[in-house]
Amino acid sequence: MAPKQNIESLPMEVLHCVFSHVGDQESIKQSRLVSRTFNDAAAPYLIEAASVCVTSKSLARLEELCDHEVFSKSITTITIILSHYDVGLATDRSLFMHDCNGRLLRNMEMRERMGAYKWRRMVASKCGKKVPPFSFQDRSREDAIQREIEQQLWQRTYFNPEIPKIAEEDFNEGEATPFQQVALRVYVTYRxxxxxxxxVRQGNRHIDRICSALANLPNLCNLRFDDPYLIIHDELQASDFPDLGFDRRMLEHFDCLLSPSSWCGSITTNATIVPLVEMLSELCARLGQSGIKPTVLSVQMTAPAHLRPLALSADQQAGVKLLMSRAACARIVVDAWDRATTVGEGNGRSRDEMLALCSFTKPFFAAPKLEYLRLDLRGYTDHGKTPTIDLSDLLPLENPWPHLDTVILDYSPAKTDDLRRLVALQENTVTELQWDFGWLVRGRWDEAVEVLRGFQKLNKVSLAYPRGERYGEGTYRTDNSLNEIHSYILKQKGVNPLMTEVEHTN
Structure with missing residues (x-):
């Protein structure tokens, strides 16, 4: 009879496999207390992801994690926050207060979109009644008193004229109301x-610190750059405002006032905000030069009003190529293209301005081991504007990607010749193609469909909402002929549905 085995006698590889499937961090923490063997096996899974923004506190925390004997080996994902505190808002109290008003209204809109609000609006409209103020949760009738309190908070917070008055020249701080005092104290903290x-940014010291910290992560494989619309780092607490009589339920609506700004700013700051462009150009280049080569890289940013500062030098482009030299997955999403005070105005971008963005996208996708490529210019060229660039400006179509399997090019403009070059490079590797909201800037769609049929191993394709040539600016509705187009590209049908009978005859 074989001797009984203790669980600790299992090979370390097996224990690592077990802990890699435990998603609960608390369970991993408790497992470390079982024995030294469990501690050694579980420790690498305590912290797998970390984020950093450009503040002394955040950078110090990142350095602490990256210098840690255990955690430095367990971290596989780093998110670099591109959103930042706007110098223009910090140095102009009046501008800050105007922006606060916009942030509060935006916060209100976000809450309005919650499911409970939509449900109550639908019921009210069917009953022919006026839509009641928003209730944060869909509560029962027995909670009417609580609901009424929240409705009052809603009205007092989002339709309060007191905050914009702070921007007036004759405003007297000594006579500030409790609402105004909250806004004033938030402004001091923001500044x-x-x-x-x-x-922290002086002399690019933040770049130095981030590069040095990430160099200590031997298992870093996923690097993300994120520029969210609204990021809330802190919550305002009643203990911070003991003299104003506000509880947390009221103060939570003001949390958004302390949020960093995205690169596109807001309606108030869109034309004046100066994004931290070195966080893409210089940081990516320096990371590549430092020997950091993750396998997954993604960038999600909002388009600033002025793109020219994004332009990379030749040395920086070379550094970005080094960063991408081992990447199997590369993703860039650029959103929020409107840059005027009204949606739909000023959305056009000149060619030289767009080429500044291309000076980053081209070396970013120059990754010889790429398997997954996503370029999403979400909303680009809406409102009747015509693209000023094409796919050959955005992607390095000179050399093939031997392992490229998935290509997503949503909202990307292209010429028929660009598609022909792409197919010639990747006809035997790509199995999935998505070009939704794609704009054909030169050529005919029937010819473009014919070109895309050249992919030999394609088993999935999507060309939803095509634009350009016969489709004009696009209708944002599904065309029934698209199913036939997809079937033709996948070689399930033998006739190009966009060709006329005369063309077939010839």
Whole structure:
């Protein structure tokens, strides 16, 4: 009879496999207390992801994690936050207060989109009644008193004229109402954080610190750059405002006022905000030069009003290529293209401005081991504007990707010749193609479909909402002929549905 085995006698590889499937961090923490063997096996899974923004506190925390004997080996994912504290807001109280008003209205809109609000609006409209103020949760009739309190909070917070009055020249701080005092104190905190951010950026010290920290992560494989619309780092607490009589339920609506700004700014700051462009150009180049080569890289950013500062030098482009030299998955999403005070105005971007963005996208996708490519210019060329660039400007179509399997090019403009070059490079590798909202800037769609049929191993394709040539600016509705187009590209049908009978005859 074989001797009984203790669980600790299992090979370390088996224990690693077990802990890699445990998603609960608390369970992993408790497992470390079982024995030294369990501690050694579980420790690498305690912290797998970390994020950093340009503040002294965040950078210090990243350095602490990356210098840690255990955690430095367990971290596989790093998210670099591109959103930042706007110097223009920090140095102009009046501008800050105007922006606060916009942030509050935006916060209100986000809450309006919650399911409970939609449900109550639908019921009210069917009953022919006026839509009641928003209730944060769909509560029962027995909660009417609580609901009424929340409705009052809604009205007092989002339709309060007191905050914009702070921007007036004759405003007297000594007579500030409790609402105004909250806004004033938030402004002081925002200004302090911006000053801290600018101290950290002096001489590009934040670039040095991030590069040095990430160099200590031997298992880093996923690097993300994120520029979210609204990011809430902190919650305002009642203990911070003991003299105003506000509880957390009221103060939660003001959390958004302390949020960093995305690169596109807001309606108030869109034309004046200066994004931290070095976080893409210089940081990516320096990371590549430092020997950091993740396998998964993604960039999600909002398009600033002025794209020219994004332009990379030749040395920086070379550094980005080094960063991407081992990448199997590369993703860029650029959103929020409107840059005027009204949606639909000023959305056009000149060619030289767009080429500044291309100076980043081209070396970014110059990854010889790429298997997954996604370029999503979400919303680009809406409102009747015509693209000023094409796919050959955005992607390096000179050399093939031997392992490229999936290509997603949503909202990307292309010429028929660009598609022909892409198919010639990748006809025997690509199995999935998605070109939704794609704009054909030169050539005919029937010819473009014929070209795309040249992919030999394609088993999935999507060309939803095509634009350009016969489709004009696009209708944002599904065309029934698309199913036939997809079937033709996949070689399930033998006749190009976009060709006329005369063309077939010839």
């Amino acid at each position: 302090e954080r911006c000053e801290d951010q600018e101290r």
